[in-house]
Amino acid sequence: MKRILFAIFLSFASAHGASFSMSEYAAQIDGIDGATATIKDSKDIIIGSSGVVVHAFGADESIIARASVIAKDGVNATVRFEVFDMLAQRAFPLPGVAPKVGDIVLLNYLYDRSLIVVPNKDIYEEVVKAFPRMTFIHPDIVGAYLSYEYKPNPSRDDFRKMCAASGAGLIFIGLDGRGVFADCQSFKILKEFKTGEVEYYQLPFYTRVRDIDTVFWKLDAEHINNYDAYYDYLLEQNDN
Structure with missing residues (x-):
């Protein structure tokens, strides 16, 4: 049977969702x-x-x-x-x-709005259902930006720009075995919890935008090969 995260996210939301408002x-x-x-x-x-x-x-x-x-x-x-x-x-x-x-x-400014980065459509739907009080910015918004910029490997600055453009203060990142809410500017993890295993991946993340490619003159725009390793790095790297 295909393993999905819904039951785990739903139980987390039932226990903590009401308090996960992070009011101003x-x-x-x-x-x-x-x-x-x-x-x-x-x-x-x-x-x-x-x-x-x-x-x-x-x-x-x-x-x-x-x-x-x-x-x-x-x-x-x-x-x-x-x-x-x-x-x-x-x-x-x-x-x-x-x-x-x-x-x-x-x-906690604009902490009721969040970007969402998850590896597939099933998990996207599960997360949105699990946190009904959070307004998630549809990943197609970020996907369209990356396609226009020829950036299949979104950086912290790319997400910061999209948070600013979308009026969002948070970013949710779903990984194999864990999910986190992080501040969209500092990328510091504010909430972390265990999840189930990821069954399949879409790169660079789930979006219906299918033309996120690079061009030869963008030397720093490479395709992501390992979803979990890449987003772990974005969360753990130190800004200079």
């Missing part, structure tokens, strides 16, 4: 040290999660930076400031304002 968490910046800041710690804060810094301009508010959680000790949490990529376009010019004490850090 707001905290005021208490102190700043260079490119980092401290906020009050909470059980709702997970190392590796990210959000945005909101600054008040009179009666108005604006997002001025990204913030990623890099440490916590039960009393304070430390966040690192980064450029908020969704503002890096002509329609939304960067404010050019540095975060200050008193600004608000809004964590």
Whole structure:
């Protein structure tokens, strides 16, 4: 009999799905040290999660930076400031304002929307059913982008761009024996759980877009040979 993951994902969702909402968490910046800041710690804060810094301009508010959680000790949490990529376009010019004490850090930003990378259609359907409160961006969106870019080996930056374009804060990656939700910018794993075995694979991942190929002048765009090894590497590699 063909082995699929539905029963395992469904049992996980029944036990944890209701709490897997990772609701937005707001905290005021208490102190700043260079490119980092401290906020009050909470059980709702997970190392590796990210959000945005909101600054008040009179009666108005604006997002001025990204913030990623890099440490916590039960009393304070430390966040690192980064450029908020969704503002890096002509329609939304960067404010050019540095975060200050008193600004608000809004964590778990867009964590109700997720890209989804899984090895086949059966698992795609199982995951979507198992997490009904999550809005999954259809893999055809990413597949079409990769086809246009001649990139059969999507990088972290490719997924980051698609998260920004789709308004998603998370990426779900299904592997043989485990599934993870990771922050789409930091690629830090936020939730991990055991799954069943993968019966068959579609490369680079399940999508109905069939023309994801490369061209000879793209020397860094090679086809993926081992699905699990490739996405394990994306999750485990360190950014420079």
